[in-house]
Amino acid sequence: MAYTLTVNGKKSTVDVPADMPLLWVLRDVLKLHGTKYGCGIAQCRACTVHLNGKAVQSCQTLVSAVGTQAVTTIEGLSADGTHALQKAWEQVDVPQCGYCQAGQIMSAAALLASKPKPTDADIDTAMNGNLCRCGTYIRIRQAIHLAATLGNGASKGASGSAAQ
């Protein structure tokens, strides 16, 4: 089946099975590797992307269900890596292995879009689904709080959908 997706502001047509998760369309067909596979059953959220600005697990999102919704991946969060969260992640030096961090940042970006000054409780709710096997949770929380103070000084991503 052919599907036309809007990913990071760019339209692409892919010919894939209807039941193919968006995760694998992004990784293996569109060659956007920032979105990660960790479990395939929505337990780790390494595969988090935005659909119309809302954080979803791309391993559970069938390509046939995406339709015209704007897909934003970590590659499209900002044009040049200057989203407040990306800057905060660097400043706090959050990652160890780094594998989960794109998913963490995408979950946090959806949180900040709806709550620019999140409390610890807000962070608990928004981030508890994202596993970090290395255990960088303290720095993840710290970086989200820092990003909230940095404000939205980011260059808009290609789609500009990160803050929708």
Place this chain on the structure above:
Amino acid sequence: MSTKKIDRRSFLSITALSGGGVAFGLFNRDALAQGPPPAGRGGAPGPGGPGGGRGAAALPKVENYIKIAADGTVTIMAKNPEVGQGVRTMLPMMIADELDVDWKDVKIEQTDVDGAKYAGQIAGGSTATPTNWLPMRQVGAMARMMLVTAAAQTWNVPESGLTTGSGKVYDKANNRSIGYGQLAAKAATLPPPAATDIKLKDAKDYKIIGKPIVNSDIKAIVTGKPLFTIDMEIPGMKYAVYQKGPVFGSKVKTWNEAEIKKMPGVVDAFVVVKNQPDTPFIGPPEAGDLQEGIAIVADHWWAAQSARKKLNVTWDEGPRASHSSVGYSAKAVEINKGKPQSITRNDGDVEAALASAAKTVEANYSYPFISHAPLEPQNCTAVVKDGKCEIWSSSQIPTGALGLIQTNLGIPQADITAHMLRGGGGFGRRLTNDYAIEAAMIAKMSGVPVKLVWAREDDLANDYYRAGGFHFLKGGVDAQGNITAWRNHFVTYGDGTANPPRLTSAANLGATEFPQPFVPNFAIFTSAQPLAIRTGSLRAPGSNALAFVIQSFIDELAHAAGKDPVQMRLDLLAQTKPAPAAPANGRGGGGAGGFNAARMTGVTKMVAQISDWNARQKSLPKGTALGVAFHFSHSGYFAEVAEVKVDANKKIKVNKVWVAADVGSQIVNTSMAINMCQGAIVDGMSAMMGQEITLDKGRVMQTNFNNYPLIRLTQAPPEIDVQFLKSDNNPTGLGEPSMPPILPAVANAIFAASGDRVRTLPLKNSGYSWA
């Protein structure tokens, strides 16, 4: 072993990010030629995990590590596998500081696997810091000295009047300076200084070492650039899954080959027959091996995975299908009723000391198999063409893949090129290279380049697991509360018919493990039973389980003696004069000896002080308490205190953890050091609460993170205070020794808070959960 130069085109999608490939080496290979560095020690047996290369005997060659372009761009080669331990940042930091360049001007490039150029290309045993501390600084210092000589020759002035800084040589007397880029060509023609002439900086002059340096891959990580092994793409590549049998060692009897081959997107499907004998279950850490299975190669991973779900296979499951965890537990109890199979240590007269003790405690401890579960599932990309093989993996011992490929594919190691890409976590799982040999076999048989990616379910079902174990303990204290007797019958896995038993990997309890030699009457007996799964090194091998047993039991004895747990430990450390101090680069722990009582006393006092142990204990509300534990492994001394709240429903919250560590004179990267210690606490808590691999009918019952839970953000402690006690010892690693004490610290706090002594892991099996 030597490696062929690779076709760079196939690798550009990854290397272009790191900024490598732009600078060109100006150092003259011939001018700098010396004897090759010694090969890495790799794969040494013992609970400490595989050893690192020592590499200090011969000087490393400057041109293998540093490239200086004419425009002054400095590229430093990172030689070790990066799996999240920060080594790709840390080793170049050592070089850059001695080279005297600014960190912002340094580009880092990952090397390939090349035993002729680089010693100890492994990630294991917390060895990167101790084994590289001297040679990496030497590399930087040698280059700096050669650049100074080049400047002196250029200006025709004595070297003694020249200084360096920020990538320049300064002639202050004449008020002039010259950049390294302008000197590199001349420097490359000079001989390197002899080892005895190398001048290393004083620690007070470090500008990079000892600073919080941000992960060198940070920008790629936060922008989602292809970076990890699973992100590898090469032209014409196909995607593969590999279905192994339900029981280790299963063979394919029949399968629906025709149907699978017709599935959408499938380009090939076949049985990979193992033509080599199984590596033994018993002995030193395995390099990993090939297991028989069915490969499905497709246009994308989802097509391969979808086809796999339609597989209909009849397996010959072999003799291991009768094994179960329930059976192992029952067998351990039965073994303990009989005579131990071997005496590992027997100091003094344990039975007499127990009989005359003022108080005795008898307790049985056990812990389960656990899986490494790095978040990036095992994967490898391989090309087999024209009798040569090229692989991209994140192996922690990439050289191990070379031997496996040579054995199974008949390709000489000289014709194998192995690249190291960033791994999404290691924890010891990637010490084996089973995924690499699978990928190479599938690439050979399918005739196309393949990226093999394991599903999470493959990863949990096909690990080299942390060995479970059973400890039947009895200890005694005298009237003064000193521990006078300690007897431990350890029932583990291996071949119990041999004496001493031959054990599976990382499943032993060493004869010098603490509290030997502090207890005068001290006995360890070891017995073993056969196992149906393989074991291997997991972060702090041996120690990750033994610390829970030993430090919990010391707490039990402290309680019996009516002593404060910190004081009990300080008294124990003072009880006898132990063996001489650890050698500077000693590995220690888990039977390797070298425990230094003064260093452990130091961190124990420090953790009591930073946690305000005495006052805080008294001030905490009912149901909240402190627990303490320490452990020595991988040359590191760690003492940790946990403040834990336990409610009536056994819901627990770890409010705060304090960590005191002595890993020598210098922390190289303070940011990563703290990050990793905090992560170790979280990791230990994760394992202790919910992680357990169980077998039934020879099968691993856990499948994914829904039934093998990792700790989450709200369950992790909100605060972990990490403090380093600097000592006059060479710097050593901290990724592993930081973890073991947290398990008993939490267990001891649970006891102090609730009176419930947990002797079996995971905690969930005793009704506990996170609040």
